[in-house]
């Protein structure tokens with residue numbers, strides 16, 4: 532009997548990750564959509580999206596817990612796509628940025644992606660199939676005053692992780708990085724990082740003159756995991772309304 536195919540999406544309970552989970556659940560490439568999130572709301576996704584969703588409440592920063600989730604998914608299905616999307620930030624001026632806060636943001640945004648890759652990608656490498664997408668941020672390319680230097684540093688690390696993994700996991704497994712600009716998700720609207728005036732001012736600097744919708748990023752992530760991106764690895768793809776031009 533051929534094993535089922537699975538996608539593993541982190542940070543799937545909200546925003547960009549939730550849109551990716553919805554897209555994967557609607558396609559026929561992934562029979563299982565493993566949704567991992569720290570937020571217990573991840574359990575609601577199965578009722579909301581459908582039975583192919585398998586929710587896992589888990590902190591990506593917890594290396595062993597991530598390993599347990601990957602083991603449970605792999606017991607049922609072969610992981611074909613990995614979307615390392617979970618992320619968070621809280622603003623601190625550098626003078627107020629305590630070591631615990633620095634560590635936590637690095638642990639979630641960067642080490643979390645290593646944790647998932649460490650457990651999920653060796654079986655993909657052995658099976659000679661699969662795609663990984665790591666989600667970074669424009670903050671990792673240009674710095675971000677509002678996100679904090681810890682967030683910028685973690686997101687910059689995602690580029691190195693992506694490129695190193697792309698070299699290790701070839702020739703059959705692709706690894707790419709998607710870089711959202713400012714996207715209308717709870718991270719933008721509820722985290723206190725942005726206020727309405729700041730968003731409006733930022734929109735004026737963008738060639739496309741608006742913030743993005745989370746599904747506009749999810750579409751690109753889905754493409755990077757699909758057959759259309761078969762000759763793409765180690766690439767950094769900005770989905771930012773042209774924000775990287777300024």
Ligand code: NAD
Nearest residue numbers: 542544545546547568569590591617618668713714716718
């Ligand atoms: P969001 O807050 O809507 O979703 C993030 C999800 O990650 C949430 O469901 C949250 O519970 C989960 N999460 C946070 N910490 C976790 C942890 N330790 N373990 C497991 N899950 C955890 O935000 P979003 O905008 O959809 O963010 C998705 C990704 O896009 C993040 O990596 C973020 O840094 C990146 N990003 C977002 C923007 C933006 O403007 N929204 C811009 C650039 C990059």
